[in-house]
Amino acid sequence: MSAFLYGVALQWKLDIRSKSLLITCYVVPLLFFAVMGGMFTSINPQAKYTLIQSMTVLGVSTGALIGLPPSLVEIYGSDIKKVYKANGVPLYLGMVSMFLSAFIHLLIMCAIICIIAPIAFDATLPASLPLYFSSLAVFIAVSLSIGSVLGLWVKNQAKLTMISQVIFLPSIMLSGIMFSTSLLPRFFEIVGKILPATWGYQLIVDEGFYFGNLWPLLAILLGAVILCVFLLRRLKSE
Template sequence: MSAFLYGVGLQWKLDIRSKSLLITCYVVPLLFFAVMGGIFTSVNPAAKDTLIQSMTVMGVSMGALIGLPPSLVEIYASDIKKAYKANGVPLYLGLVSMYLSAFIHLMIMSGIIYVTAPLVFDAALPEHPLFYFGMLAVFIAVSLGIGSVLGLAMKNQAKLTMVSQLIFLPSIMLSGIMFPVDLLPGLFRNLGNMVPATWGYRLMSDTSFTFGNLWPLAVILAAAVALCVILLNRLKSE
């Protein structure tokens, strides 16, 4: 356990110095929040009611789908993986430590939005903060699960970037954070129901627990965990 905690702590220190993580987990999401928050609330004052949720969904999706996978590729598609094997280090350690470190960073970024949105844009705070942060933790966990699958499955950074964008952009456009999903054609609404951002946004916007918004995320997370186990076993055998 001490070795595991040391690995997580070391990864945290490395991530703090990572320019890639700084950009995808802090700079771009918070810059998007600063610019689009003003636009959203000026065009539609009612956007203040869900501004925190929508900006958080965007930031978490970017950090999980674009920020985490390249870091995993740097380990599992390089000689670092061989070093793990040579020294008897479990292959899952790199994944778990990066996952937990990214989780903490995304929670911090979400907390910054939560605190500053009411001060800067007069955004409404969620009625039940504990419930909100609980659902936020679920959404971050699921999003990072998908990012983990991408990072383990891809070996080429260029292909990874393309695939990550193909998942990230529909997640933002079809989730309801940019405009109401009722304005979308039926096909795009159905596609939007396949991405975690949609359900995460609904969960965090709810004032009470709704199991119908939670079980899709549970299914996605279970599938992501199963795929990560399969991919790690494949990497171990290579």
């Protein structure tokens, strides 16, 4: 247990120095929040009631789908994997430590948005902060599980970037954070419901925490965990 905690702490320190993680977990989401926050509330004054949730979904999706997978490829698509095997280190340690480190970073980023939004854009805070952050923790975990699958599955960085974007862009456009999903054609509305961002957004808005919004996220999480176990076993046998 102490070795595991040491690995997580070490990964946290490495991630703090990582430019890619700094960009995807902090710079891009917070810069987008700074630019679009004012635009959203100017175009539609009602946006202040869901601004925190909208920017949070974008930030979490960016960090989990764009930031985490390349970091996993650096481990499992390189000679670092051989070092793990040679020293008897479980292969899952790299993924779990990165998962937990990214989880903490994304939670910090979301807390920054939650603090600044009411001051900068007169955004409305969630009615219940404990319930909001509990729901947010579920959404972050599910999003990172998808990022973990991508990082373990795709070994080529160029192909990984393309696939990550294919999932990321629909997650933002079809989740309801830009405009109501009721405005979408039926086909795109159905596609949006396959993605965790749609359910995550519905879960973290006020009065959105109920089983109908929670079970799709739990189902996605379970499927991603099963895939991660399968992919790690495949990597171990290679």
